[in-house]
Amino acid sequence: xxxxxxxxxxxxxxxxxxxxxxxxxxxxxxxxxxxxxxxxxxxxxxxxxxxxxxxxxxxxxxxxxxxxxxxxxxxxxxxxxxxxxxxxxxxxxxxxxxxxxxxxxxxxxxxxxxxxxxxxxxxxxxxxxxxxxxxxxxxxxxxxxxxxxxxxxxxxxxxxxxxxxxxxxxxxxxxxxxxxxxxxxxxxxxxxxxxxxxxxxxxxxxxxxxxxxxxxxxxxxxxxxxxxxxxxxxxxxxxxxxxxxxxxxxxxxxxxxxxxxxxxxxxxxxxxxxxxxxxxxxxxxxxxxxxxxxxxxxxxxxxxxxxxxxxxxxxxxxxxxxxxxxxxxxxxxxxxxxxxxxxxxxxxxxxxxxxxxxxxxxxxxxxxxxxxxxxxxxxxxxxxxxxxxxxxxxxxxxxxxxxxxxxxxxxxxxxxxxxxxxxxxxxxxxxxxxxxxxxxxxxxxxxxxxxxxxxxxxxxxxxxxxxxxxxxxxxxxxxxxxxxxxxxxxxxxxxxxxxxxxxxxxxxxxxxxxxxxxxx
Amino acid sequence: xxxxxxxxxxxxxxxxxxxxxxxxxxxxxxxxxxxxxxxxxxxxxxxxxxxxxxxxxxxxxxxxxxxxxxxxxxxxxxxxxxxxxxxxxxxxxxxxxxxxxxxxxxxxxxxxxxxxxxxxxxxxxxxxxxxxxxxxxxxxxxxxxxxxxxxxxxxxxxxxxxxxxxxxxxxxxxxxxxxxxxxxxxxxxxxxxxxxxxxxxxxxxxxxxxxxxxxxxxxxxxxxxxxxxxxxxxxxxxxxxxxxxxxxxxxxxxxxxxxxxxxxxxxxxxxxxxxxxxxxxxxxxxxxxxxxxxxxxxxxxxxxxxxxxxxxxxxxxxxxxxxxxxxxxxxxxxxxxxxxxxxxxxxxxxxxxxxxxxxxxxxxxxxxxxxxxxxxxxxxxxxxxxxxxxxxxxxxxxxxxxxxxxxxxx
Numbered sequence: 068x069x070x071x072x073x074x075x076x077x078x079x080x081x082x083x084x085x086x087x088x089x090x091x092x093x094x095x096x097x098x099x100x101x102x103x104x105x106x107x108x109x110x111x112x113x114x115x116x117x118x119x120x121x122x123x124x125x126x127x128x129x130x131x132x133x134x135x136x137x138x139x140x141x142x143x144x145x146x147x148x149x150x151x152x153x154x155x156x157x158x159x160x161x162x163x164x165x166x167x168x169x170x171x172x173x174x175x176x177x178x179x180x181x182x183x184x185x186x187x188x189x190x191x192x193x194x195x196x197x198x199x200x201x202x203x204x205x206x207x208x209x210x211x212x213x214x215x216x217x218x219x220x221x222x223x224x225x226x227x228x229x230x231x232x233x234x235x236x237x238x239x240x241x242x243x244x245x246x247x248x249x250x251x252x253x254x255x256x257x258x259x260x261x262x263x264x265x266x267x268x269x270x271x272x273x274x275x276x277x278x279x280x281x282x283x284x285x286x287x288x289x290x291x292x293x294x295x296x297x298x299x300x301x302x303x304x305x306x307x308x309x310x311x312x313x314x315x316x317x318x319x320x321x322x323x324x325x326x327x328x329x330x331x332x333x334x335x336x337x338x339x340x341x342x343x344x345x346x347x348x349x350x351x352x353x354x355x356x357x358x359x360x361x362x363x364x365x366x367x368x369x370x371x372x373x374x375x376x377x378x379x380x381x382x383x384x385x386x387x388x389x390x391x392x393x394x395x396x397x398x399x400x401x402x403x404x405x406x407x408x409x410x411x412x413x414x415x416x417x418x419x420x421x422x423x424x425x426x427x428x429x430x431x432x433x434x435x436x437x438x439x440x441x442x443x444x445x446x447x448x449x450x451x452x453x454x455x456x457x458x459x460x461x462x463x464x465x466x467x468x469x470x471x472x473x474x475x476x477x478x479x480x481x482x483x484x485x486x487x488x489x490x491x492x493x494x495x496x497x498x499x500x501x502x503x504x505x506x507x508x509x510x511x512x513x514x515x516x517x518x519x520x521x522x523x524x525x526x527x528x529x530x531x532x533x534x535x536x537x538x539x540x541x542x543x544x545x546x547x548x549x550x551x552x553x554x555x556x557x558x559x560x561x562x563x564x565x566x567x568x569x570x571x572x573x574x575x576x577x578x579x580x581x582x583x584x585x586x587x
Numbered sequence: 588x589x590x591x592x593x594x595x596x597x598x599x600x601x602x603x604x605x606x607x608x609x610x611x612x613x614x615x616x617x618x619x620x621x622x623x624x625x626x627x628x629x630x631x632x633x634x635x636x637x638x639x640x641x642x643x644x645x646x647x648x649x650x651x652x653x654x655x656x657x658x659x660x661x662x663x664x665x666x667x668x669x670x671x672x673x674x675x676x677x678x679x680x681x682x683x684x685x686x687x688x689x690x691x692x693x694x695x696x697x698x699x700x701x702x703x704x705x706x707x708x709x710x711x712x713x714x715x716x717x718x719x720x721x722x723x724x725x726x727x728x729x730x731x732x733x734x735x736x737x738x739x740x741x742x743x744x745x746x747x748x749x750x751x752x753x754x755x756x757x758x759x760x761x762x763x764x765x766x767x768x769x770x771x772x773x774x775x776x777x778x779x780x781x782x783x784x785x786x787x788x789x790x791x792x793x794x795x796x797x798x799x800x801x802x803x804x805x806x807x808x809x810x811x812x813x814x815x816x817x818x819x820x821x822x823x824x825x826x827x828x829x830x831x832x833x834x835x836x837x838x839x840x841x842x843x844x845x846x847x848x849x850x851x852x853x854x855x856x857x858x859x860x861x862x863x864x865x866x867x868x869x870x871x872x873x874x875x876x877x878x879x880x881x882x883x884x885x886x887x888x889x890x891x892x893x894x895x896x897x898x899x900x901x902x903x904x905x906x907x908x909x910x911x912x913x914x915x916x917x918x919x920x921x922x923x924x925x926x927x928x929x930x931x932x933x934x935x936x937x938x939x940x941x942x943x944x945x946x947x948x949x950x951x952x953x954x955x956x957x958x959x960x961x962x963x964x965x966x967x968x969x970x971x972x973x974x975x976x977x978x979x980x981x982x983x984x985x986x987x988x989x990x991x992x993x994x995x996x997x
Contacts, residue, residue, distance in 0.1 A: 339880060373726025374668050377690035377882040382722040546690070553885065 076102045078582060079344055079354040080323075081331045081370065082522075082561065084112020087360030088314035088325075089575030090560040090582075092143050094358070095321035097583040102352065103323060104344065106330035106522060109308070110315045112360070113521045113528060114570050116308025120508040122459040123399040126307040127512070128521055128528065130395075130448055130466045131157070131417065133300045134293045134571040135310075136206065143317040150303060150313035154453035157300035158416035161265035162498045166408030169261050182258040190256055197241050198291035200229050205293050205566040208577045209540040211549050246535075249283035250424040260423035268421040268444055272468060273393050273528050273569070277431030278424040282534050289533060293571060300417060304454050307570065314572075334359070334370045334557065341556035344370075356582055360561040360575065362523050362530035363543040364389060367552070369524075375554055383544040387563075388532040389525030391514035392434055394472035396445075396491045398465040399458070399507040403449070404499040418447040420494060430471055437477035439487050443469050443494055462507070467491065474514035474526050484511055530563035539565055550578040558582055600625040603650040604739040604810030612828045619831065622715075622735075624651040627830040634935070636833035640796050641936050643825025644745035646817060647834055649802065650810075654738050655710040655720065659729035662706040669723045670700070671865055671887075673878035677702045682766045682791050686865050686873055687719075692886030693853035693862035695719055696846060697870075699793060701768060709734070713846045719854060723882065739810040743817065744800030744837075746986075747824040749994040752790065752801060754820045760801070761993035763792040779815045786812055795834060797841025799988045824997055839932045839941055842901060842981030844868060849899060849929040849943055866890055867945075868899045869981070898951035899929070901981040904940040904959055905974040909933050913959040915944055919973050925950040925957055937984045942976065953978055 080091045083105030095101045109115060113128035132152075140150070161169040170177035176187050203226075210222035230238055244252055249270040253263040267278040270287035277283075291298065303309045315325055330347040334357050343353035359366040363384055367373075373381045406414060421427050421444040430440035451463040458464050469491045476483060488511040496502040514526030523530060531543050540548050543563040550558050560578030562568030601624045603609075609627050617628040626648060630636060639645040657666065667674045672685040679702050686697040698712035710716075720731050743752070752760045756774040763769055768791035775785050786809040794800035805813050818826060838845065846852055853862040864887060865874050874887055904910045915926040926946035934941045942959070950957055959976040962969055988994060 339885070368726055374664060375880050377885070378669070378719065378723035378725075379690040379882070381725045385725050 075353040075355075076100045077354065078102070078356045078358060079104060079352060080358045080360060080560070081334070081344065081366070082106070082112060082360035083110035083311075083315070083325060083327065084360050084561065085114045085311055085314055085570055085572055086560050086562060086575035086578075087112070087358075088311060088318050089139065089143070089572040090358055090360065090579045091323040091325070092314065092318035092321050093576055093579030094582060095318060095323040097579065099356075099583070101318070101323035102354070103318065103325040104329045104331050104346070104352075105325065105327045108328050110325060110327060111308050111311030113517070113523065113568075114307040114311045116306030116457075119397045119510045120399040123397075123462070123464050123507070124306060124457045125397045125464050125466050126450065127397075128395060128517060129307050129570045130450065130468070131300050132303055132307065132310060132570055133298055134290075134569045136295070136571070136573065139572050139576055143314065144320075145310070145313045145317060148313040148316040148320070150310060153302045153304040153450075154415060155299060155301040157302065158413055159265065159300070159419060160409065160413040160416060161261045161419045161421065162406075162409075163261050163422060164497055168408055168413065169259070169265065170413055171265060176262070180259050180262065183262055186256050187262070193237065193240065194288070194291050196233065196237055197288060199295065200233050200237075200241075201288060201292035202295050203229065204539065205289070206573055206577075208549055208581060209542070209565050212540065244284045245288075246281060247284045248279050248281050249287055250278035250428070252284055253278075253424060260425070264421040264423040264426060265419050267424045267427050268419050268446065271427060271431070271444075272446060272470065274534075275388065275390065275392050275434070275532050276534075277428045279428050280431075285535060285538075286533055289567070290569075293566060293569065302448070302450055302453055304456070306450065306454070306457060310570070331370060333372070334366075336371070336375050336554060339375075339555060341552075341554055356556050356558065356585070358558040358560050358578055358582060360559075362389065362525070362561055363387060363547070363559065363563040364524040365522065366559060366561075371552075371554065371557065377553065380544065380546050380553055383546070387537065387543055388534070389527050389530065390474035391517060391523075391525055391527035392471045392473050393528060394469045394487070394491075394514065395512040395517070396465075396467040396469050396488065397510040397512075398467075398492070399509070400463040400465060400505040401507050402461065402505050403452075403463050404465075404502045404505045406499045409498075414449060415452045416448075418445075418498075420445040420447070420498070434471035434473045437473055437475055439473065439476060439483065439490075440471045441490075443471065443491060445469050445491065445494060447495065463505075465495070467495065469511075472513055474518070476513075480513045480515055484513065487511065487513075528562070529568040530561055533567050542567070550574075550581045601736075603648050604807040605648045605650065605741070605814055608811060608814045609648060609828065617830065621831070622651040622653060622713075626651060627828070629830040629832050630828050633830075633832045633836070636827060636829035637836050637935060639825060639827035639829060640745050640798060640833060640837045642746065643827065644743060644748045644751050644821055645796075645827055645829040645833070646814075646821075647742040647744065647829050649740045649742050650738075651735070652740060653712045653715050653733065654735045655712070655716070656708075656732045656734045657710055657720075657729060658707040659727075660706060661727040661729045662708055665724060665727040665729040666700060666708060666710075667878065668727075668881050669720070671874040671881055671883070673875040674700060675878065679704050680768055682768055682793050684766075684873070686870055688865065688883030688887065689853045690883060690886065691853070691862070692864045692883035692890055694850055694865055694868060695852050695854050697844065701791065709738075714852055737807070739805050739807045741803045741813070741817070742794055742796075742800065743803060744794045744796040744798055745825075746799055746988055746995070747821075747997040748800050750997040751817070751821050751824050751826065753996075754824075755816055757788070757790065760790055763790065763801070764992050765792050765990055767792050773813060773816055777816055777820065778812050779819050788813065795841070795843055796837040797843070797982050797985055797989060798837065799986075799991070799994050835930075836932045836934070839930050839943065840934050840937060840982065840984040842943070842983060844899070844943070845930065863899075863945075864890055866895055867897050895948060897926070897945055897947045899943060899945050900951045900978045901983060902928070902942040902944050902959070902976040903979045904931070904942050904961075904976045906961075906972070907933055907940055908961055908963055908972070909940065910942045910959045910961050910974075910976065913942070913961050915946060915950075915976065916958045916960065916973075917950060919958050921958065921960060921973065928959065934983060939983065941983050944976075946978070951978060953980065
């Protein structure tokens with residue numbers, strides 16, 4: 068396959084989201100010639116800063132940085148590439164309608180909850196131990212079993228050994244709680260509904276699960292383990308787009324080339340090996356390896372095509388659960404709304420509206436039947452407090468994840484968009500009564516909007532639901548769980564791979580390592 | 588056909604459109620279930636019916652064969668990705684025998700693909716396949732519908748079959764080459780009951796006997812008229828309806844495989860290691876690695892490079908007692924088992940004791956000999972025999988007339 072252009076690249080990375088950029092940077096550092104092809108006008112994918120109302124900017128999809136390993140950020144020299152944090156170690160506050168808000172800053176409860184204070188410390192310590200043991204699982208390439216390879220088996224044995232080394236008590240606890248639902252576990256430990264609601268929200272945010280769904284302890288452990296046991300929430304100056312810009316600079320510094328406004332239409336295959344791509348413009352670009360940061364359905368069913376894949380594999384990909392349930396609400400505010408009972412420091416952090424696990428479960432009930440939550444759960448930030456550059460002087464931005472807003476809404480999002488936007492604003496206004504009077508304009512991104520704007524089939528921020536059957540050694544599907552697709556020379560590096568999304572960058576790094584193992 | 592007013596659960600087995608004729612022709616009332624239909628096992632005696640296949644003309648009701656209509660802009664691409672053979676070469680009016688595999692290169696089923704027109708096909712299979720066909724259709728513009736009940740079919744096999752069809756007024760049927768199909772009409776005047784209209788009849792030169800023969804495809808409503816016309820025209824040409832037992836002898840002589848006897852569909856196996864690849868079944872000639880991707884290709888390529896671990900072979904067994912279910916050994920003492928027989932029969936035409944057997948490497952080489960353990964029932968006194976078996980070429984019996992065009996007249 069020869070391109071119409073003259074250049075042939077060692078590697079083409081399809082999609083300039085954060086994973087694609089991380090992958091490109093590592094590939095370039097490994098000595099490969101790399102071209103990143105991004106469909107949008109700016110890199111970043113779902114980690115971008117956009118103007119959503121004249122003069123108001125916001126991290127358009129992901130809005131906090133908390134999962135990207137420090138080692139990865141150091142290796143790529145993101146500091147030197149201009150990444151600055153406007154705020155870090157952000158506190159989390161569970162909002163209560165009676166004004167008795169609960170702050171979970173630094174793992175210590177703000178209030179006198181005599182029944183829960185000691186238990187919370189113990190809970191934090193134990194989860195941190197478990198998460199630390201599982202952390203390597205989330206940073207490495209999952210082993211592939213059934214190949215007869217001792218290396219692969221040894222990798223799984225090492226995981227078993229790490230869990231065994233937790234000691235009898237912690238190991239038993241991990242095995243006991245691993246398949247539980249988070250509400251049962253929280254009910255064992257705590258009394259305060261507000262505390263339990265806040266902890267349960269972290270288990271279900273971005274998933275198609277409620278606190279009573281099996282597997283929600285796993286998603287909570289996942290979040291903890293991905294953060295290395297201690298969750299340090301940060302806000303880059305300039306929003307998440309600044310992170311992507313730094314990643315792009317790191318990739319370019321390592322020698323990669325990046326082309327925006329270059330949507331890839333098709334991945335070329337010759338002699339059962341990926342040989343390049345065709346752009347929507349018709350331009351062909353040849354490459355020895357194609358790495359796709361697009362979601363698995365887009366990559367396999369859209370860009371590659373069933374005809375290059377086995378039918379059973381295609382069926383598994385088609386059956387991936389990829390419908391998102393998290394909407395994003397952006398409010399442009401003329402002035403800062405008042406949250407009675409909330410101290411100014413807490414306002415700079417993460418505000419949660421999830422007053423109890425029951426509240427979340429009720430919110431989830433609607434999603435099961437294709438409806439949006441009558442009383443949604445929210446994760447709210449006011450990024451302009453730490454980073455005033457995002458809005459005109461004196462004005463503010465509110466950015467919130469609103470759940471549950473199912474991708475396939477029975478009544479259709481066309482009809483319900485305004486209704487749900489009002490509902491979300493009213494839900495926040497319970498805690499900030501003057502919110503409506505501060506409002507300049509509002510933007511709601513539903514999962515279908517996220518699908519369209521960020522080119523993620525289903526609009527799921529993890530590209531595919533994080534659940535036991537789509538996790539670790541079988542993520543996204545058996546046959547592609549080690550970043551390598553069944554077609555030689557084609558790799559995946561997006562959130563649909565292990566360990567998933569959440570602006571982590573690990574999938575991009577691991578995929579690059581797999582590619583670099585293949586002879587150039 | 589659910590033609591009666593009875594609810595379906597009162598007739599667990601469907602009746603084919605030929606059922607009343609078969610019922611009338613049956614002398615021993617021996618019916619068996621086949622793919623949800625009741626069909627004839629034997630009409631008179633197995634031997635009489637078998638010799639109709641080889642010496643005159645046999646009629647076999649193959650309506651229960653599962654049939655799919657596959658059509659749409661991507662029908663050819665869909666089938667070419669589904670099957671191991673290169674179906675891009677299959678022109679309208681042609682038929683191809685092929686197999687298809689799952690991702691790991693294990694056989695799901697075999698069947699015949701009839702190219703009726705550009706991007707319009709009929710697939711005939713032994714087992715129902717809709718789930719796999721639908722999975723295979725993801726990403727292709729193709730419509731798949733089961734038409735088993737909409738198409739009645741008869742196999743007309745034997746040396747006088749062509750002459751019989753010509754006598755019925757199917758002009759030009761003698762020009763059909765093997766694996767070719769044509770559209771004909773059964774003239775009104777040739778129908779015993781003097782029907783008002785000619786009956787449309789699709790005829791393909793295909794079959795499961797390894798002999799000269801045809802398969803006739805028709806509307807269910809026309810089934811009895813066609814049957815009667817065949818019997819009338821075949822009276823002087825030795826026509827005889829046959830059941831599945833006689834057919835089984837002929838298909839073993841021809842070396843054809845039967846699902847659930849010679850292999851189990853990979854979609855149905857429960858035990859690891861009981862699936863079979865086309866390479867293991869001696870169907871490597873159906874696998875075209877050069878045609879582009881098809882499901883199972885990568886696994887089959889790896890298997891081919893690794894070399895086969897076992898192979899389905901034809902055996903010529905000493906003596907005249909069929910080696911049904913016999914275990915095969917490298918040594919007469921029976922210590923080292925090297926395989927087992929899947930199908931066996933005494934061949935009345937070849938006068939040989941034949942078997943199909945799955946044999947482990949390296950014992951499947953042509954000419955290799957081994958020992959078959961046969962159990963004989965002598966008036967309820969069981970005896971065990973160890974007899975020699977030798978790997979021989981398939982088909983065991985292949986008369987030249989099966990390919991002669993035009994066939995001999997009778």
